[in-house]
Amino acid sequence: LDLPDPTKYVSELPVHQDGTCNGLQHYAALGGDTWGAKQVNLEPGDRPADVYSAVADLVKQAINKDAAAKNRFGEILQGKITRKVVKQTVMTNVYGVTFAGAKKQICKQIDALYPNLGKECGIPNLLLSTYIARHIFNALATMFRGAHDIQYWLGEIGGRVCRALTPSQLQQIADSYADGSADNTTRAKRGRKSSTAAKSGFEELAQQFRSTVVWTTPLRMPVAQPYRKSNTREIRTCLQAVVYPVNDQTDPVNRRKQLQGFPPNFIHSL
Numbered sequence: 001l002d003l004p005d006p007t008k009y010v011s012e013l014p015v016h017q018d019g020t021c022n023g024l025q026h027y028a029a030l031g032g033d034t035w036g037a038k039q040v041n042l043e044p045g046d047r048p049a050d051v052y053s054a055v056a057d058l059v060k061q062a063i064n065k066d067a068a069a070k071n072r073f074g075e076i077l078q079g080k081i082t083r084k085v086v087k088q089t090v091m092t093n094v095y096g097v098t099f100a101g102a103k104k105q106i107c108k109q110i111d112a113l114y115p116n117l118g119k120e121c122g123i124p125n126l127l128l129s130t131y132i133a134r135h136i137f138n139a140l141a142t143m144f145r146g147a148h149d150i151q152y153w154l155g156e157i158g159g160r161v162c163r164a165l166t167p168s169q170l171q172q173i174a175d176s177y178a179d180g181s182a183d184n185t186t187r188a189k190r191g192r193k194s195s196t197a198a199k200s201g202f203e204e205l206a207q208q209f210r211s212t213v214v215w216t217t218p219l220r221m222p223v224a225q226p227y228r229k230s231n232t233r234e235i236r237t238c239l240q241a242v243v244y245p246v247n248d249q250t251d252p253v254n255r256r257k258q259l260q261g262f263p264p265n266f267i268h269s270l
Contacts, residue, residue, distance in 0.1 A: 021051050023094030024147060026267045031146020039143060051143075052087045058139035059086060059132065073131040076121045081132065085109045089136050094147065095264040102133040151263050158262035161213045162255045212253055213262050215269070223269045227257035 003009055019025055020041045028036040037043045039051045060081050066074025088105045089097065097105070107129035110117065118125040141148045165173070214224045228251035235242045 021091060023264070023267050024051060024144060026270055027094060027144060027147030027150055031150050033144060033146035036144040036146060052083045052090055055090050055136060055139050055143065056081055056083045056086045058142065059135045062135045062138065073128065076123065077128060077132065080114060082113070085113070085132065086136050089133065090140065093140055094267065096260050099133060099137070102136065103129045106132050154263040154266055155259055158213050158259045161211055162253050162258050164211050213258050215266065217269050223265070225258055225261055225265060227254040227261060228252065229254050
């Protein structure tokens with residue numbers, strides 16, 4: 001301010017700038033999704049786009065259509081969908097929120113905005129929220145087709161990786177069967193029990209070999225998901241029993257966590 005012209009001073013202070021639903025921005029960029037990119041301000045526009053309002057508008061249109069067709073849920077919720085109702089679900093959808101989780105998020109908003117709605121119409125708020133959640137998911141799938149497809153593809157990849165066996169592991173399984181081949185021949189004569197035993201034996205071996213999901217980012221940073229089914233140990237004392245998890249690299253993979261975590265972790269890694 002002491003300078004002859006303060007406007008000429010370059011401060012070099014960083015200016016923080018937030019993304020617009022950053023997860024969806026990455027999906028729109030990855031999928032070359034031009035319409036989705038406009039909704040999250042990746043493409044220039046006359047004014048800033050608001051993805052939450054855009055989703056709310058699509059949900060409103062769908063509910064108006066249901067109400068016109070005399071759908072009871074549509075009639076009750078007509079005119080009650082706001083940006084606030086859909087925001088949390090839209091935000092967390094790209095990070096793998098489940099349908100059950102989305103229902104609860106919406107129910108929380110409905111409870112806050114319309115506390116007496118359930119009593120007035122005779123339908124619990126959770127059921128109304130289920131109806132809204134379905135419409136939000138449909139709206140997102142329509143608006144961000146590319147994001148939806150990529151999310152599904154990442155989940156599919158994760159599922160295959162978790163069930164993958166290397167050639168050396170397959171050979172190990174084959175060798176273990178070869179060692180007990182005589183027993184298997186004897187069992188085969190006894191009927192179906194042998195196939196059940198063989199199947200359970202194979203599953204038992206496969207449990208040990210399932211791989212975790214590992215990938216490398218464009219900056220060549222390796223990322224590994226550590227989710228495995230840990231064993232527990234118990235220490236008994238005269239006061240209580242203390243149970244604690246014991247993690248090991250040879251523990252079976254927690255397939256559910258690997259699948260749920262892969263899409264959001266992949267986006268975060270970018």
